[in-house]
Amino acid sequence: MELAAYGLGDVEHQVEKEVRGAWEGAAVEVLEVTRLGEARIVEEFAVRYRVSGVVEVEAESPAAARKQALRELRRRFDGTRHARIEWEKEA
Numbered sequence: 001m002e003l004a005a006y007g008l009g010d011v012e013h014q015v016e017k018e019v020r021g022a023w024e025g026a027a028v029e030v031l032e033v034t035r036l037g038e039a040r041i042v043e044e045f046a047v048r049y050r051v052s053g054v055v056e057v058e059a060e061s062p063a064a065a066r067k068q069a070l071r072e073l074r075r076r077f078d079g080t081r082h083a084r085i086e087w088e089k090e091a
Helices: 008-022 062-077
Strands: 002-005 027-036 043-052
Touching (some): 002 008, 008 027
Antiparallel strands (some): 002 043
């Protein structure tokens, strides 16, 4: 994602705060931050990050539970700048 921030620390703080606002208890790991353009007071950054956590759902099968959890996560992040997260399944 891309965002405006006051520096690298602010980038990490914004991502962590916003993701945890949508998914309480999620672990957020910032993997890469790249400055876009010239250095200014407020700079533009591209950020790559990983989010992990547990979503509890009730379903009839593991496959149905994965689908329901993914739907729930998409709902939680809908309308945020994190709505385009690419979700990976863990075994």
